[in-house]
Amino acid sequence: MIQKQMILLVAVLLHYGTEVAGDCVADTSEGTRTLQNEETACHSLAAGETEGDTGRRYVTCSNGIVYIQPCGSSLRYDIVSKTCTWPEAATCSLAGGATTSDTTQKVPASSQSTATNTPATSSNATRKSSTQLYTTLTTREYSTEQPGPCNLDTCKPPDCFCFGERPSIPLADTPMFIMLTFDDAVTSTVYNGYFKSLLVDNKFQLWNPSGCPIRAAFYINHEYTDYNYVKALASNGHEIASHTVSHRLPPGDSSADYPQTVAEIDGMREKVFQGTGDKAISDLMSGFRAPYLLVTHNVMFDALRDSRFLYDTSITNVEIYSGRPPLYPFTLDYVMPRCPNVPCPTKPYPGLWEVPINGLMGSNNYSCSMIDTCSVGSNVFTANEEEWTSFYETNFNYFYGPKVPMQLFTHGSMFIRSPPSFDALVKWFQHLQATHKDVWIVTPKMVIEWMKKPISYSEMIAQKWGCN
Known part of the structure; x- marks a missing residue:
């Protein structure tokens, strides 16, 4: 048996009976x-x-x-x-x-x-x-001990924001954000079939109130990703973020998992740089979502902090299903009081933001995190355009009342499996554009930047906010 330790990836290579090393x-x-x-x-x-x-x-x-x-x-x-x-x-x-x-x-x-x-x-x-x-x-545990409740006297934007709070701006002046994101590889199929027309060519003439095109974020992993398409998306103002290199993280049960965790999370920056040849794109990568929303203890957050990421968006809160209002993003200066998808961080990470996945409501009245895990109509495969539109609109109303950023988190493959989901989304966006002057379709990073210095949607229009 031959054992070989690497600095960034701990692996065991072995000969076991008739096995080949690595099997x-x-x-x-x-x-x-x-x-x-x-x-x-x-x-x-x-x-x-x-x-x-x-x-x-x-x-x-x-x-x-x-x-x-x-x-x-x-x-x-x-x-x-x-x-x-x-x-x-x-x-x-x-x-x-x-x-x-x-x-x-x-x-x-x-x-x-x-x-x-x-x-x-x-x-x-x-x-x-x-x-x-x-x-x-469900058997994993995490500590709820924290250094006291979040203190609004000391925890203030732009560096700190308490769990459960909202920006100090009148509700009537608050913009309504819809965060549009896609996970996994950017392939020819999803790019040419959907992303190009929607987000690059703007075939459907979708604009934010400032007169600039809508924005989306892409949490990508390395396998099957075509970096020419990643470069095209980034060049058109869309956010590129990390979803790990290999679409998996080590368990994070001990500090021994830290090197591989860093290699997976921060390693996507190097992959993007190598694939696009554009260091500006990789340098702007500051967001992360864990594969399958599997949070891996403090090790994951240690890696995010040390690699200078701005935010994580892996933690589900299912506030709507629990009868609580949805949450704004918050910083991890204090350990969060609620976290369903344990094992969550048990210590503070000052300045690191969490964009919570508040949960959507499916047609069966059960909560779901990503759109393509939701119940739509009687069957997600056969749901028609009208059922998809109803799903989008019903969930929008949950968020629009308190003016909390709404999540539209999914995978591009959803459009392949259910084409009406794409057609309904486009027409619903067009409807919002025609009927609401305060709705902005943006990235999580843009929401955080606004929260650091909140201004009214009227000021945003005047300043052409989000056009850079």
């Missing part, structure tokens, strides 16, 4: 299998789960380490596209390969409750199966 033995939905380096598969079912739960989690072999990651509650893993998608479009059937003959590594379901969060690695001891290493997010 892994993992528990999959089709039994215990040997996966090649970077190969993925659906994870095995946990105790109490049924066949309908297949694909809720998936495993990835990376340099001899088995990583286990969950999909969103309403999504399933598809090994063909290597993404979490709607159950109807997902398949877990592996192409080729055979289960290993060694079944002694299987762990009884009764032992799963004692699992840890560390990845599977080789050692002189018997290697653990991936089932032993899975723990549900």
Whole structure:
């Protein structure tokens, strides 16, 4: 067995029986299998789960380490596209390969409750199966201890903003922001099919009240991204942000995960620079969203702080579903009092902003974080344009009353899977433009910049705010 430690990526390379160095033995939905380096598969079912739960989690072999990651509650893993998608479009059937003959590594379901969060690695001891290493997010805990409540006397813009507060500007003068963002790779399909007409050519003549085009943010990962399209989007005023290099983060259970976390988060800046040849684009990258909204303890926030990121937008708050008004972005000078998708930060990070994912409401009256995980009509695949428009408008009304920035967070692939979602969005934007003089379609970074020095929407129009 050969073990090799790298500075920025801790990996274990091994020879185990007939395995090739870098391969892994993992528990999959089709039994215990040997996966090649970077190969993925659906994870095995946990105790109490049924066949309908297949694909809720998936495993990835990376340099001899088995990583286990969950999909969103309403999504399933598809090994063909290597993404979490709607159950109807997902398949877990592996192409080729055979289960290993060694079944002694299987762990009884009764032992799963004692699992840890560390990845599977080789050692002189018997290697653990991936089932032993899975723990549900709901069992993770985080401390709510903080250095007292946020103090409005000392926590003031532009450097600090308290959880649950709103900018000191009359509601009637407050602009209504809609934050439009897209996760994952920028590919030819989504760019030429949707992004180009909507956000580059402005085919649909969508303008903010200042007379400048609407803006969007793109949280990108490296694989499958065409950086020519990234450069085109950035050149047209859209925000480019990090979504990690490989679309995964280490668990963050210990400081040993810090180097790889930095390499994943900050590494996207280098990838963008290499891909676009434009350092100005990479230098402006200041936002981050965790893959699958999986927050990884303080390690993730240590990496964001040390890499000089302006904000994170990974934490769900589902305020609407809980009957509370949605939240404005806030800084992490104080530990937040509520955080559903633990493990959240347990210490302050002064000056680092959080753009919370307040949650949207699906047609089934259940909360959802990203649009493409929401229930729309009777079936998201067959929802028509009218049902999509109703979904957009209904959620807009939740946010418009308190004038809190509304999230429209999704993936470009949503438009491919449900073309009416795109047509409805365009027409709804056009409707807002014709009926509201205070609605701005912007990026999270633009919202934060406004919060640092809030002005009325009338002043914004006069100053042509957001046109740079």
